[in-house]
Amino acid sequence: MRKKLIAGNWKMNMTPSEGIALIGTLKDLVKNDEVDVCYCVPAIDIVPAVEATKGTNVAIGAQNLYFEEKGAYTGEISASMLVDAGVKYVIMGHSERRGYFFETNEDINKKAKKALEHGLTPIMCCGESLEQRQQGLTISWIREQIKVGFEGISAEDAVKIVIAYEPIWAIGTGVTATSEQAEEVCADIRKYLAELYDAKTADTIRILYGGSMNAANAAELLAMADIDGGLIGGASLKTDFGKIVNYNK
Numbered sequence: 071m072r073k074k075l076i077a078g079n080w081k082m083n084m085t086p087s088e089g090i091a092l093i094g095t096l097k098d099l100v101k102n103d104e105v106d107v108c109y110c111v112p113a114i115d116i117v118p119a120v121e122a123t124k125g126t127n128v129a130i131g132a133q134n135l136y137f138e139e140k141g142a143y144t145g146e147i148s149a150s151m152l153v154d155a156g157v158k159y160v161i162m163g164h165s166e167r168r169g170y171f172f173e174t175n176e177d178i179n180k181k182a183k184k185a186l187e188h189g190l191t192p193i194m195c196c197g198e199s200l201e202q203r204q205q206g207l208t209i210s211w212i213r214e215q216i217k218v219g220f221e222g223i224s225a226e227d228a229v230k231i232v233i234a235y236e237p238i239w240a241i242g243t244g245v246t247a248t249s250e251q252a253e254e255v256c257a258d259i260r261k262y263l264a265e266l267y268d269a270k271t272a273d274t275i276r277i278l279y280g281g282s283m284n285a286a287n288a289a290e291l292l293a294m295a296d297i298d299g300g301l302i303g304g305a306s307l308k309t310d311f312g313k314i315v316n317y318n319k
C-alpha cells in the first residue's frame with residue numbers, strides 16, 4: 071500500500087516570518103497519521119520552517135537544488151546544504167522552473183541523482199501544456215520526461231522518487247484536471263515505469279497530482295487508484311490545506 075503524500079508548494083510566497091505564522095496556523099489542522107505531509111518552502115524559509123515544524127508530523131521540502139556537489143555556482147544550493155538544514159524532500163522540474171529558468175529533462179535527471187545520493191526524496195514534476203494535450207501529445211511527452219528523468223537510476227533508487235503529474239494548463243488557473251484525466255496520465259506513468267523497471271517497482275513509486283487541487287476536489291482526485299497524493303500550490307497557503315490533508319476524514 072502506498073502511503074499518500076500531501077505536499078504544499080509555497081512557490082515564491084511567504085517571507086520567513088509569514089511562513090512561521092502559517093506553520094503555526096496550520097499545525098493542528100494538518101494532523102493525519104494516515105498521510106505524509108510536507109511543505110516545500112522558499113530556500114530562505116527552510117531553516118526557520120524546519121525549526122517551526124520540529125516534533126510535528128510535517129516534513130520540510132525545498133523547491134530546487136543544484137546538481138553539483140559544491141563550488142563556484144553563485145546563487146545555487148547544494149544537496150548537502152539541504153540535508154544539513156533538515157530538508158527531506160526536494161521538488162525538481164516544476165513547469166515554472168522548466169518554463170522560466172530553462173530547466174531540461176537532463177538537468178532534472180542530474181538533480182534527481184544528486185538528491186538520491188544525499189538521501190533526499192526527489193519530487194520530480196512532469197506535465198503537458200494545453201496545446202500538447204489538444205494535439206494528443208500528452209502521453210508521449212510525459213513518457214519522455216519520465217524516461218530522461220529516470221535515466222541511469224536503479225530500481226532500488228527509483229522507488230525513493232516521488233513523481234508529480236502537473237498539467238500546465240491546470241496550474242494556478244482554477245481549472246483542475248478531472249479525476250479521470252488525472253488518473254489516465256498517472257496510470258500511464260505507472261505502466262511506463264513497469265516497462266522501464268518492473269511491476270513491483272512501478273507499484274511502489276508514489277505519483278502525485280498537482281494543478282488547482284483544493285479542499286473541494288481533493289477527495290475525488292485522491293480516490294483514484296494511481297493518484298498517491300497531491301502537490302498543492304495556492305491552497306497550501308491557506309487553512310484549506312488542512313482540509314486536503316484530512317480528505318479522508
Ligand code: 13P
Nearest residue numbers: 079241242281282303304
Ligand atoms: P496550484 O495548486 O496553485 O494550481 O499549483 C499547483 C502547483 O504548481 C504545485 O506545484
